[in-house]
Amino acid sequence: MLISNAYAQAAGAAPDGMGGLVQLLPIMLMFVVLWFLMIRPQMKKAKEHKNMVDALAKGDEIVTQGGMAGRIVKIGENYLTVEVGTIKDQSVEIFIQKNAVANLLPKGTLKSL
Missing domain, CATH: 2.30.30 (SH3 type barrels.)
Structure with a gap:
């Protein structure tokens, strides 16, 4: 035969429940930083502009x-x-x-x- 048989490896350690959360932690951290550095100041500036436009006389x-x-x-x-x-x-x-x-x-x- 040209192709050899493939055998399953022995089962390793059981996956823990925190593995998925640890993998998502960097993404959540980047979102929080993005919120405080970009989105929040832009919302504040838009609110100030709206208040200025409403107060025009x-x-x-x-x-x-x-x-x-x-x-x-x-x-x-x-x-x-x-x-x-x-x-x-x-x-x-x-x-x-x-x-x-x-x-x-x-x-x-x-x-x-």
Whole structure:
């Protein structure tokens, strides 16, 4: 015969119940580290941004995510009307989504620009 017979080995030590838990421990540890280093701070930042957007009022000076600075003229449910400048004594107003506001500037910042 070209192929030899295969025989079963003798039974080794009985597996213990903690073996599976010990193998999963590194994966659980990586998830906990990922939670505290990435997910939790991102959730905190999103909550702060939502609170800032909810607190916007007419006359606040803002910077959009695109880098445009202006003063809020009108607030709607989902959109803002922002005055970004003047041309020939007429104000230039744009409409942006509320979520596009990146930062709230201190009062008087636009005059110093």
